[in-house]
Amino acid sequence: MSKQGEHKQEFNDRREKDLLRHILKTSLSYKLWVGFLILVILIGTYGYYRQLKYGLIVTAMRDYTSWGIYISNFVFFVAISLVGSLFSSILKLNKNEWSKPLTRISEIIAVSAIICAIVIIIVDMGRPDRFFYVIKYLRIQSPIIWDVIIISTYLVISLILLYTSLLPDVALCRDRLTAVPKWKKKLYRIMAINWHNDPKQVAMLQKVTKILAISVLPVAFAIHTVTSWLFATTWRPGWDSTNLGPYFVSGAFMAGAAAIIIAMYFIRKFINLNAYITESHFDKMGKLLVLLSLVYLYFNINEYLGPAFKMVGVEGEHITELFVGKYAPMYWFVQLGGLVLPIVLLLFKGMRRSLPISIISTFIILGAWFKRFLIVIPSLQHPYLPIQGVDESYLHYNPTWEEWTITLASFAWFLLIITVLIKLFPIIPIQKHEHVSKRHPILNFQK
Amino acid sequence: MKTTIINIIWILKISWSLLFIFFNFHMVLGQEDESMEDAKIALDFVADTDSKFIVATATNSNNEPIEDLELYFYVKRSFSNLPIGDIFNATDENGTVKIEFPNDLPGDSEGNVTILVKVIDSDLYNDLTIETIKKWGVPSLPPDQFQEKRSLWAAAANAPIPLILIISALIFSIWFIIFYIIYMFFKISKIEIINSKSY
Structure with a gap:
């Protein structure tokens, strides 16, 4: 929409203007950003075209390392998607009002992450055309089937969760935004499903929100626990652990909270939402992040202390490889740079300001990604049966450029979905269909 | 003047060389095209009480037996082709080669197996694949679902x-x-x- 279009638009109050303005105005930096993401996706598409043409041989995955960075990336995206339930369920049920403006950001991130997780798992299949065989020849005994079921369920729940919170705002967009293209008007009209703030409608929506807040939590826990069972039910060192479910779930909440902080930083900066996403939000998110990181640290200690104390057989080899071997630099970067140091730094108030906390969160996200790499790959390289007489390439795993470009493209998809959703809808809830305290400074912001 | 003549000589030399290479290249290609011909393979399946044999007879376009032609025998499996016979199976002076078919190969539910006979990378004959379905396998019955115990590893x-x-x-x-x-x-x-x- 041109600047002229923006001038044609009239708003009722400042809150409406602040939160709807970005839908009308398309800046050059937005176009450049979208163009850059599309470029990364195109390069990844070429890598995927080569993978489809020549098969999985273009990747570095072989008989032992049969799950490479695709699966690490899949686990990472599933982890990030849990953040939707953190805000829409845990914080909401605990009646935290400060977190409400951040709910939609978290739901958008959750939807985007779960879509990318599904896409990346199909990319990992050598013959994606056979995906429906998974359904056709379904074996309920297989953890992979449990994962397929729970991921599709969580995708639907995440979409409903986002839609539920969006509905009154979409209706507002339908009624207020006159200076938008026809297709957008049509989109808002269809999505608003005859919403007109009728008290009956509001009551029903509140009921839906409550049901969702309660039901999303077990599904969210299940999605990452089942993902951890894909590993825990496979007999390999490092995975043969009863700790894996809570270890994955706690790691997911930490990574998700860090992702929200980074998103908050950029959204605040580029959509000028300083009055809505305040330093106080960053401070509170910082405290929450410390809590989540401490829980994750606890499970990390549990995960490594037992095997490292006993150092039995292949399990011991695996631990040696991580602590002092080939993967030691990555392992210590993840544990210290991505977990211990952020906890220590975030204890200081100054570090919980927007810029430092965003940098710390970036390290947490990097650590979280490499942590999934460390969970998947070194374990696969240490099977319980001895490796004998195999090709040299089977013993190492160095991802090929096709794998990297496809992985980077999945990140670009993730960011593109978020960017487009932010551009289409108000990112901070404008309408207050839920009960909100009159004292609340953010949600009741008026001119 | 002298330089010009030398230059012309060089141009002629290079042109001649290029023409020579080009001409020879076509000669080689032409030779391959003309000399390669299609072989004909006739299959005969001989079964007695204990063993089964595949007898392949290779003839050329004039119906003369082809001697010393390498044939490859396979049985189609789920993921790739299983080689059968010896490592090398070359035809004799009558153009025939005889290989034994293993008795214990699983077939489909009726015992059908797909037998492939191939000519691969021959100097004189084009590549060829003959596919025949024969009831020589051991019938594979689907696992009896009523007998199998309920378990995590069951069907x-x-x-x-x-x-x-x-x-x-x-x-x-x-x-x-x-x-x-x-x-x-x-x-x-x-x-x-x-x-x-x-x-």
């Missing part, structure tokens, strides 16, 4: 009952909630504008 139909019940209950309860919410949205959409609040 899909024999999953443990508690597992089926737990998973079905979980799926049913969560999807019931999802459909209920969708129904609620449907009801929301049907509420007409009466007493609506202004924004």
Whole structure:
């Protein structure tokens, strides 16, 4: 929409203007950003075209390392998607009002992450055309089937969760935004499903929100626990652990909270939402992040202390490889740079300001990604049966450029979905269909 | 003047060389095209009480036997072709080669197996594949689902009952909630504008 279009638009109050303005105005930096993401996706598409043409041989995955960075990336995206339930369920049920403006950001991130997780798992299949065989020849005994079921369920729940919170705002967009293209008007009209703030409608929506807040939590826990069972039910060192479910779930909440902080930083900066996403939000998110990181640290200690104390057989080899071997630099970067140091730094108030906390969160996200790499790959390289007489390439795993470009493209998809959703809808809830305290400074912001 | 003549000589030399290479290249290609011909393979299946044999006879376009032609015998399996016979199976002076077919190869439910005979990378004959279906395999009956014990490693139909019940209950309860919410949205959409609040 041109600047002229923006001038044609009239708003009722400042809150409406602040939160709807970005839908009308398309800046050059937005176009450049979208163009850059599309470029990364195109390069990844070429890598995927080569993978489809020549098969999985273009990747570095072989008989032992049969799950490479695709699966690490899949686990990472599933982890990030849990953040939707953190805000829409845990914080909401605990009646935290400060977190409400951040709910939609978290739901958008959750939807985007779960879509990318599904896409990346199909990319990992050598013959994606056979995906429906998974359904056709379904074996309920297989953890992979449990994962397929729970991921599709969580995708639907995440979409409903986002839609539920969006509905009154979409209706507002339908009624207020006159200076938008026809297709957008049509989109808002269809999505608003005859919403007109009728008290009956509001009551029903509140009921839906409550049901969702309660039901999303077990599904969210299940999605990452089942993902951890894909590993825990496979007999390999490092995975043969009863700790894996809570270890994955706690790691997911930490990574998700860090992702929200980074998103908050950029959204605040580029959509000028300083009055809505305040330093106080960053401070509170910082405290929450410390809590989540401490829980994750606890499970990390549990995960490594037992095997490292006993150092039995292949399990011991695996631990040696991580602590002092080939993967030691990555392992210590993840544990210290991505977990211990952020906890220590975030204890200081100054570090919980927007810029430092965003940098710390970036390290947490990097650590979280490499942590999934460390969970998947070194374990696969240490099977319980001895490796004998195999090709040299089977013993190492160095991802090929096709794998990297496809992985980077999945990140670009993730960011593109978020960017487009932010551009289409108000990112901070404008309408207050839920009960909100009159004292609340953010949600009741008026001119 | 002298330089010009030398230059012309060089140009002629290079042109001649290029022409020579080009001409020879075509000669070689032409030779290959003309000299390669199609072989004909006739298969005969001989079975006695104990063993089964495949007898392949190779002839050229004039129906003369081809001697010393390398033939490759395979049986089609799920993921790739299983080689049978010796490592090298070359035809004799009558153009025939005889290989033994293993007695214990599983076939489909009726015992059918697909036998492939191939000519690969021959100097004189084009590549060729002959595919024949023969009832020489051991019939593979589908696992008896009524005999198999219910377990985690059993066929899909024999999953443990508690597992089926737990998973079905979980799926049913969560999807019931999802459909209920969708129904609620449907009801929301049907509420007409009466007493609506202004924004």
